[in-house]
Amino acid sequence: MSTAGQKAPAPSAPDATTRLDKRGRRAFTGAVGGWAMDGFDVSIFALIAAPAFKELLPAAGQSPSEINVGFYTQLSAAFFLTGWGLSFIWGPVADRFGRRPAMIGSILTFSVFTALAGAANSPWWLMACRFFAALGVGGEWAIAGTVVAEAVPERLRSRMGGYMHSATYVGSLLVSLVYLAVGNSLGWRGLLFLGLLPALLVLFLRLGMQEPERFEAAQQSTATAPGAKSGFLAPLRTVLQPPYRARSWGNLVLLVVSVMGLWAGSTFGPTAMVHMAEAAGRDDEARLASLVSLVSTACTIIGCWAVPHLTDRFGRRRTLAALYGLMAVGILGAYGLAYPREDIPLFFVFAVVLGFGGANFAVFTVWLPEQYPTQIRATAFAFATTLSRLAAAVGTLLIAWGISATGSLSLPLALTAVPFIAGIFLVRLVPETQGQSLPE
Structure with a gap:
């Protein structure tokens, strides 16, 4: 493991292999399945927020008005982001004890608490379950992304990383289809109960998964190296020392940009669509909410499928900056233009822009693993992808306050375009790794 003052390890030679062996296929399948079910469970909360709080707010002595529902939805998102931020612990677990046990633990955590949320009898119970579910959800991206980077051949790494990251949105798409087909009959509680089943299936599939060979070799090397650092948080100390310190903080800043805009803007689409449909006197708000999420x-x-090709051709920095630009345009159009005008078709147009811009997260799945060696890879991945949620939680609380103060969803949500505009210039905080192989 590298220590302060040492140079970052040189990348290994490219692997000419372009086929997955049995071990690699199992690792990739497990990572994809877990990340898909993670997206399934997370998206349930986004879709059921409005009907759930409409039912639960009277129990807390609150009127289920548009403003109160919007405020509690954002407050709930802050609870979720805080839990996600504290899920950093899965990174050191994966680097110390293995990728496989860390994945199994994270799946159990988010699946159980998603199902428990279906039994909520108050808004605070629902938000508490969101917090604990996020403790599991937050670790899944870092572990799955690390596993795919380490388990697949070098020439397939970027492509498989993009495919893996798209799995979370496949899970989201599945939720939208379920909600569209049976959302009215199942209700928001039934959808939350469904969140337990697919995660348990993925847990069963992962019982046959082995650790990546690269990780096993690194563990043996560390164990026999004289003077090697020990201790549960040793990887974190290395991540925050030269030569990795500057890039670690830079990645964290960029993830703060991504997460603030995602949670404050695009995932609020179903709730915004419900309000527009009600204002228009329509009785198909559930269908429209599902459709906007689906689109x-x-x-x-x-x-996400395009990201590996874009990053390999134009570089990680340029691709991320371009996707940040799409997010800024989508947010301003959806919440600064379409929503105030209650223009449902126009909102759908900008939902398309937001959708493509949302693939900015896939850039990190490709980019983060190739910045760090195996001994600290999961910890570094988790550092950026989980702790960024704590800063985003503060921003989300400010948005909730803005909704309450202005009496509207429009302005507070439109302002979430600002971090993305800043992010276009902040991408230079992290070194470009285009064309480099995964460090050992």
């Missing part, structure tokens, strides 16, 4: 999610999946 945005389908575009994000396509964007």
Whole structure:
């Protein structure tokens, strides 16, 4: 493991292999399945927020008005983001004890608490379950992304990383289809109960998964190296020392940009659509909420498939900056133009833009693993992808306050375009790794 003052390890030679062996296929399938079910469970909360709080707010002595529902939805998102931020612990678990046990633990956590949320009898119970579910959800991206990077051949790594990341949106798309087909009959509680079943299936599939060979070799090397650092948080200390310190903080800043805009803007689409449909006197708000989520999610999946090709051709920085630009345009159009005018068709147009821009997260799945060696890879991945949620939680609380103060969803949500505009210039905080192989 590298220590302060040492140079970052040189990348290994490219692997000419372009086929997955049995071990690699199992690892990739497990990572994809877990990340898909993670997206399934997370998206349930986005879709059921409005009907759930409409039912639960009277129990807390609150009127189920548009403003109160919007405020509690954002407050709930802050609870979720805080839990996600604290899920950093899965990174050191994966680097110390293995990728496989860390994945199984994270799946159990988010699946159980998603199902428990279906039994909520108050808004605070629902938000508490969201918090604990996020403790599991937050670890899944870092572990799955690390596993795919380490388990697949070098020439397939970027492509498989993009495919893997799209899995979370496939899970979201599945939720939208379920909600569209049986959402009214199941109700928001029934959808939350469904969140337990697919995660348990993925848990069963992962019982046959082995650790990536690269990780096993690194563990043996660390164990026999004289003077090697020990201790549960040793990887974190290395991540925050030279030569990795600057890039680690830079990645964290960029993830703050991504998460603030995602949670404050695009995932609020179903709730915004419900309000527009009600204002228009329509009785198909559940169908429209599902459709807007489906459209945005389908575009994000396509964007994730394109990200490996874009990053390999134009570089990680340029690709991320371009996707940040799409997010800024989508947010301003959806919440600064379409929503105030209650223009449902126009909102769908900008949902497409938001969908493609949302693929910015897939850039990190490709980019983060190739910045760090195996001994600290999961911890570094988790550092950026989980702790960024704590800063985003503060921003989300400010948005909730803005909704309450202005009496509207429009302005507070439109302002979430600002971090993305800043992010276009902040991408230079992290080194470009285009064309480099995964460090050992």
